[in-house]
Amino acid sequence: xxxxxxxxxxxxxxxxxxxxxxxxxxxxxxxxxxxxxxxxxxxxxxxxxxxxxxxxxxxxxxxxxxxxxxxxxxxxxxxxxxxxxxxxxxxxxxxxxxxxxxxxxxxxxxxxxxxxxxxxxxxxxxxxxxxxxxxxxxxxxxxxxxxxxxxxxxxxxxxxxxxxxxxxxxxxxxxxxxxxxxxxxxxxxxxxxxxxxxxxxxxxxxxxxxxxxxxxxxxxxxxxxxxxxxxxxxxxxxxxxxxxxxxxxxxxxxxxxxxxxxxxxxxxxxxxxxxxxxxxxxxxxxxxxxxxxxxxxxxxxxxxxxxxxxxxxxxxxxxxxxxxxxxxxxxxxxxxxxxxxxxxxxxxxxxxxxxxxxxxxxxxxxxxxxxxxxxxxxxxxxxxxxxxxxxxxxxxxxx
Numbered sequence: 001x002x003x004x005x006x007x008x009x010x011x012x013x014x015x016x017x018x019x020x021x022x023x024x025x026x027x028x029x030x031x032x033x034x035x036x037x038x039x040x041x042x043x044x045x046x047x048x049x050x051x052x053x054x055x056x057x058x059x060x061x062x063x064x065x066x067x068x069x070x071x072x073x074x075x076x077x078x079x080x081x082x083x084x085x086x087x088x089x090x091x092x093x094x095x096x097x098x099x100x101x102x103x104x105x106x107x108x109x110x111x112x113x114x115x116x117x118x119x120x121x122x123x124x125x126x127x128x129x130x131x132x133x134x135x136x137x138x139x140x141x142x143x144x145x146x147x148x149x150x151x152x153x154x155x156x157x158x159x160x161x162x163x164x165x166x167x168x169x170x171x172x173x174x175x176x177x178x179x180x181x182x183x184x185x186x187x188x189x190x191x192x193x194x195x196x197x198x199x200x201x202x203x204x205x206x207x208x209x210x211x212x213x214x215x216x217x218x219x220x221x222x223x224x225x226x227x228x229x230x231x232x233x234x235x236x237x238x239x240x241x242x243x244x245x246x247x248x249x250x251x252x253x254x255x256x257x258x259x260x261x262x263x264x265x266x267x268x269x270x271x272x273x274x275x276x277x278x279x280x281x282x283x284x285x286x287x288x289x290x291x292x293x294x295x296x297x298x299x300x301x302x303x304x305x306x307x308x309x310x311x312x313x314x315x316x317x318x319x320x321x322x323x324x325x326x327x328x329x330x331x332x333x334x335x336x337x338x339x340x341x342x343x344x345x346x347x348x349x350x351x352x353x354x355x356x357x358x359x360x361x362x363x364x365x366x367x368x369x370x371x372x373x374x375x376x377x378x379x380x381x382x383x384x385x386x387x388x389x390x391x392x393x394x395x396x397x398x399x
Contacts, residue, residue, distance in 0.1 A: 002030070002031050002032050002097075002391070002395045002396065002397050003032060003033070003097030003098060003395065003396040003397065004032070004033045004034075004035070004094060004095065004096050004097045004098070005027055005032045005033070005034050005035070005096075005097065005098045005099075005100055005391075006034075006035050006036075006037065006087060006090055006091075006096045006098070006099050006100065006115075007020060007023065007024055007034065007035070007036045007037070007100040007102065008036075008037050008038075008083055008087070008099065008100065008101050008102060008108050008111055009036065009037075009038045009102040010038070010039060010062075010076070010079040010083070010102070010103075010104065010105060010108070011102070011103075011104060011130065012038070012039075012041075013038050013039055013040060013041035013044065013045035013059065014036045014038045014045065014057055015045070015052055015055075015057075016041055016044055016045050017038070017102075018193075018195070018196060018199075018310075019130070019169075019193045020036070020038075020102055022194075022196065022380055022383075022384075023100070023128070023191075023387060024036055024055045025053060025055065026384050026387055026388070027387075027391065028053070028054050028055055030388060032391075033094075034054075034055050034056075035055070035056045035057070035058065035090055036055060036056070036057045036058065037057075037058045037059075037060070037082075037083055037086045037087060037090070038057065038058075038059055038060075039059060039060055039061070039062035039079065039082075040059040040060065040061055040062065041059075043278065044280075045057075045059065046059075047059065058086045058089075058090065060079075060082035060083075060085075060086065061082075062075065062078055062079055062082070063075065063078070064255075065255075066255060068141065069137075069141055069148060072105075076104075076105040076107055079105070079107075080105075080107050080108070080110060080111070083108060083111045084110065084111050084114055087099070087111050087114065087115055088114065088115075088118065091115055091118050091119070091123075095119055095122070095123075096115055096119065096123050097122070097123065097124065097394075097396045098123070098124050098125070098126055098391070098394050098396075099111065099112050099115050099123055099124075099125055099126070100126040100128055101125065101126065101127050101128060101159065101163070102128045102130055103127070103128070103129055103130055103131060103133060103159070104130065104131050104133050104136065105133065105155070106133050106152065106155040106156045106158075106159045107155060108159070109125075109127075109155075109158050109159040109162040109163075112125045112162050112163075113162060122396075124164045124165075124394035124396075125162050125163045125164050125165075125394075126163065126164070126165045126166075126167060126390065126391070126394065127159055127160065127162070127163035127165070127166045127167070128167050128191075129166060129167070129168050129169070129173055129177065130169060131303070131307070132156075132173065132176060132302075132303060132306060132307070133152050133155075133156055134149055134152045134153050134156060135301075135302040135303040135306065136226065136303050137149055137152055138301070138302045138303070139226040139301035139302050139303040139304065140224065140225050140226045140303075153180075156181070157180070157181060160177060160181035160182065160183055163183070163187075164187065164393070164394050165187050165188075165189065165390045165391075165393055165394055166181065166183045166187060166188045166189070167188075167189045167190070167191040167386070167387065167390050168188065168189070168190050168191070169190075169191065169192060169193055169307070169308050170190060170192060170306075170307075170308045170329050170332065170333075171190055171332075172306040172307075172328065172329055173190075173306065173307075174188050174189075174190050176306075186393075187393065189386050189387075189389060189390040190386060191383045191386045191387045191390065192308060192378060192382070192383045192386075193308060193310060193313065193383070194313060194374060194378055194379055194380040194382075194383050195310075195313050195314050195316075195317040195374060195380075196380070197317055197374070197375065197379075199281055199284075200284075200285070200288070200314060200317035200318050201285060202285075202289045202318065202319070203285045203286060203289045204289070205289050205290040206286055206289075206290050207290065209247075209249065209286065209287060209290045210246075210247045210290065211247040211271075211274070212247075213244075213245055213246050213247040214245040214246070215245055215246040215247070215292050215293075215357050216246070216247055216248070216249065216287070216290050216291045216292060217236075217246055217247070217248040217249070217291060217292070217293055217294075217295055217353070218248070218249050218250075218251065218287050218288060218291040218293075218294055218295065218320070219232055219248070219249070219250045219251065219252070219294070219295040219297070219311070220251045220252060220279075220284065220287075220288065220294065220311050220314060220315070221251075221252045221309070221310060221311040222252055222253075222254045223250070223252050223253060223254035223255075223256045223257045223260060224254045224255060224256050225255070225256050225259075226298075226299075226301060226303060226304065227254070227256065227297075227298060228297040228298045228299040228304070228325070229250065229256060229260045229297065230256070230259070230260055230263055231297040231299055231325075231344065231346055231349070232248075232250075232295045232297035232349075233260055233263050233264050233267065233269065233273070234263075234267070234346045235295075235297065235346040235347075235349040235350040235353065236248055236264075236269060236272065236273065236350070237267040237268070237269060238346060238347055238350035239350040239353055239354060240268075240269065240272055242350070242354055243354060243357070244272075245357070246272070246357065247272060247273070247274070248272060248273045248274070248295070249273070249274045249275075249276060249287050249291075250273060250274070250275045250276065251276050251278075251279040251283065251284060251287055252276075252277075252278060252279065253277050253278045257275070257277070260275075261275050284314075285318075288314075288315070288318040288320060289318065291320060292320075292321075292356075292357065292360075292363060293320060293321050293322055293323065293353065293356055293357070293363060294311065294312075294315035294320040294321070294322040294323075295322065295323065295353075296309060296311055296312050296315070296322045296323065296324035296325075296330065296334075296338065297324075297325065297349065298324070298325060298327065298330070299325060299343065299344045300325060300326075300327060300343030300344055304327055304330075305327045305328050305329065306328060306329055307329055308329050308332075308333055309329075309330065309333070312324065312330060312333045312334050312338070313333060313374060313378065315337075315370065316333075316334065316337050316370030316371060316373055316374045316378075317370075317371065317374045318371075319367035319368065319370060319371040320367055320370065321337060321338065321339075321356060321362070321363045321366035321367050321370065322334065322337065322338045322339075322366075322370075323338065323339050323340075323341065323349060323352045323353050323356060324338045324339070324340055324341070325340065325341050325342070325343045325344060325345075325349065326340035326341065326342060326343055327343065333378070334370065334373075335369065335370075335373060336366065336369045337366050337367070337369045337370030337373065338366070338370075339352045339355070339356060339366075340352075
């Protein structure tokens with residue numbers, strides 16, 4: 001057995017966090033003894049402890065933040081307290097060889113330092129950078145680099161410095177690690193997120209989901225202020241001025257959910273859009289199997305331009321073409337499976353959606369391109385190889 005790995009994640013519960021679950025099960029399949037510390041879910045993953053498919057999961061109670069940065073400080077402080085408490089208990093039971101930190105926040109390096117002290121320096125650290133937190137702050141709260149932005153840059157740098165290996169979701173993130181993080185190139189790996197194709201399977205379409213219209217449009221994903229759902233709603237209002245042969249469904253939730261529902265109401269879209277809230281796998285399959293295109297409205301901001309959006313990968317897994325704003329990593333992911341509007345231009349976005357609705361042949365071709373990409377070059381099998389290569393550098397059996 002290579003060793004014992006402890007994965008820490010604060011953003012989502014496990015196994016609901018699909019990236020973390022893929023990583024955990026990949027390591028398990030290659031001989032690692034894997035445990036996970038994460039928050040409890042609300043509708044799922046609610047048990048305090050569980051063993052799922054051989055992975056032991058420890059969950060703690062956590063109140064999600066609301067409001068401004070102060071709410072996140074409270075949430076992250078509670079998460080750090082519970083993570084330290086549970087990590088010490090796991091290590092006392094059997095020493096942890098590798099602690100795997102998934103951000104946000106960039107505070108979990110404190111847990112890693114505790115384990116390093118307890119192990120006499122033998123515990124190694126893998127930093128799994130899911131988000132660029134300083135850019136997230138600029139995109140969500142402040143357009144300017146204030147004192148809190150620089151504090152976030154400091155905690156990010158301390159996390160880079162604590163890590164023995166950094167794994168990034170794309171090449172843009174990896175370049176940040178090597179550049180501002182001063183991580184050696186041979187210690188920086190790209191492990192792209194990839195949809196589990198066994199989850200994204202076509203099922204018989206259900207035309208009634210389109211509420212009597214010819215076309216169903218779908219948004220799938222988180223609804224935060226930085227995710228551009230308001231751009232999608234405004235683009236649909238423009239689309240509604242041109243044609244009425246469509247209905248749109250928004251699958252997901254987040255702290256911008258109420259705001260975008262209110263926006264849709266104010267724009268007169270109550271009978272044109274459905275907001276389902278958080279959707280489980282069967283509903284995701286139903287809606288995406290019925291839809292004719294996916295909405296990827298992430299606007300140009302410091303975070304989204306450099307980030308790989310899960311929704312894009314998931315649309316492609318279902319063979320759905322999409323319309324996106326023209327973002328650096330969006331093009332890397334989607335390629336010819338998307339049409340690209342000028343960043344943040346809702347008029348052009350609506351025009352491209354309309355063009356695609358009128359061209360079923362092109363939609364089919366784009367969907368086939370996307371499915372081939374996630375089944376081939378962007379598949380988890382490629383990411384899996386990179387993950388295992390990263391772990392090979394900290395494998396206690398090879399030291």
